[in-house]
C-alpha cells in the first residue's frame with residue numbers, strides 16, 4: 001500500500017462513526033471491511049494525513065495466539081487495513097474461526113504455516129510469535145514490509161543484555177540496530193519513519209508511561225523506585241502450561257520472577273534513557289486470577305521540594321492531548337476493569353503517608369495497550385493513518 005495517493009486531510013483524534021460490512025477486494029486479494037462513515041473531529045489538530053482509497057494488506061504471524069487474535073478483533077473496525085495472511089504453528093491448516101469461534105463473523109484467510117506464507121500479498125505484518133523464534137523469521141521477511149514485532153526479541157538495544165536475560169543468542173544483530181522501541185506516546189516521531197518497531201512488553205508499558213515524563217522533568221529521585229505489578233493470566237499466552245491451570249491460578253495470587261523477570265532490563269532501559277543515567281528498579285510481578293488486566297503500583301521518592309500536586313500537574317500536562325493515556329481526577333483510583341478491552345492506560349498519583357514519597361497507580365489491558373492495541377497504534381503511525389484508527393473500542397464493563 002502506498003499512502004501517496006492523497007485524497008484528503010483529516011484530524012487527529014477523529015471519531016469514526018462507522019457502518020461496517022465485510023466485502024472482498026478480489027483484485028488485491030484483500031478481505032476487507034468497507035466503511036461508510038462520517039468523521040467528527042474531536043480536536044482541530046490537522047495532521048494532513050495522506051489517505052489512500054486502497055487498503056493495506058496485513059499479515060498476522062502467530063494469529064492462533066492471544067495477541068494475534070486480539071489484533072484480528074481490533075482490525076474488524078479498521079477501515080484501511082485488511083488481513084490477507086494468518087499464520088500458526090500447531091494450528092496451521094485450521095480455519096481461524098475453528099480456533100477462535102468468537103471471531104466467526106470476520107471473513108478471514110485460513111491459518112497456514114509460516115513456511116507456506118506468500119508475502120507478495122502483504123504490506124505490513126504484526127509478528128505475534130514467542131520471543132526467541134522471531135529474530136530469524138523477521139530476518140527472512142521481504143525488506144519492503146513494515147513490521148511491528150510484539151515479542152521481546154528487538155526491545156533491548158544491548159545484545160549482551162538480551163542474551164543474559166533471555167538465555168539465548170541474539171540471531172539478528174543488524175536488525176536490532178534498526179528497530180525502534182515503540183512506546184507510542186514517548187517515541188511517536190521515531191515510530192513514524194520506522195520499518196521495524198519493537199512493541200513494548202505489557203509491564204514495561206504500564207510502568208514507563210507514568211515514570212518517563214516524571215523522570216525527564218527531574219521530579220522524582222532515581223533511587224528506590226519500587227514496582228509491585230499484577231497481571232491477568234492471558235499475559236502468559238495461550239500455550240498449555242501446568243502453572244496456568246485454573247486450579248493453580250484461581251482463589252489466590254502469587255509473585256513470580258522475583259528479581260529475575262525479563263522485563264527488568266526493558267524497564268531500566270526506558271527509565272535510563274529518560275534520565276540519561278543508569279536507573280535500577282525493584283520490580284516484582286504477580287499473577288492474578290483474572291483473564292486480562294494489569295496494574296502497576298509504583299512507589300517513588302520525590303525530588304527535594306517537589307509535591308504530589310507537582311507530579312499530578314506534570315502528568316496532566318504530559319498527557320492532556322493524548323487519546324489513550326488518561327490521568328484520572330484527583331483521588332480517583334484506577335481499576336483494571338475500567339480499561340478492559342480498550343487501548344487506554346488510566347493512571348493516578350497519591351501522597352504516601354511517609355513524607356516525600358508518592359504512590360503511582362497505572363492500569364492497562366495487557367492484551368490491548370500492553371500488546372496488540374499499542375501495536376496497531378504504532379502501525380497506524382508507520383502507515384500514515386490517524387493513530388486511533390480502529391482503536392476506539394470502549395472498555396468492557398462489567
Ligand SMILES: NC(=O)C1=CN([C@@H]2O[C@H](COP(=O)(O)OP(=O)(O)OC[C@H]3O[C@@H](n4cnc5c(N)ncnc54)[C@H](OP(=O)(O)O)[C@@H]3O)[C@@H](O)[C@H]2O)C=CC1
Nearest residue numbers: 062064065066067088089090091128131151235237238371
Ligand atoms: N499475552 C500478552 O499479554 C503479551 C504478549 N506479548 C508477546 O507477544 C508474543 C505473542 O504472545 P501471545 O499471543 O500471548 O502468545 P501465544 O502463545 O498465545 O501465541 C503464540 C503464537 O505463535 C505461534 N507459534 C508458537 N511457536 C511458533 C514457532 N516456533 N514458529 C511459528 N509460530 C509459532 C503459535 O501458534 P500455535 O498456537 O498454532 O502453536 C501462536 O499463534 C510473545 O512474544 C509474547 O511474549 C507481549 C505483550 C503482552
Ligand SMILES: CC(=O)N[C@@H](CCC(=O)OP(=O)(O)O)C(=O)O
Nearest residue numbers: 151152201202203231232235236
Ligand atoms: C502473566 C505473564 O506470564 N506475563 C508475561 C508477560 C507478557 C509480556 O509482555 O511478555 P513479553 O515480554 O515476553 O512479550 C510474563 O510475565 O512473562
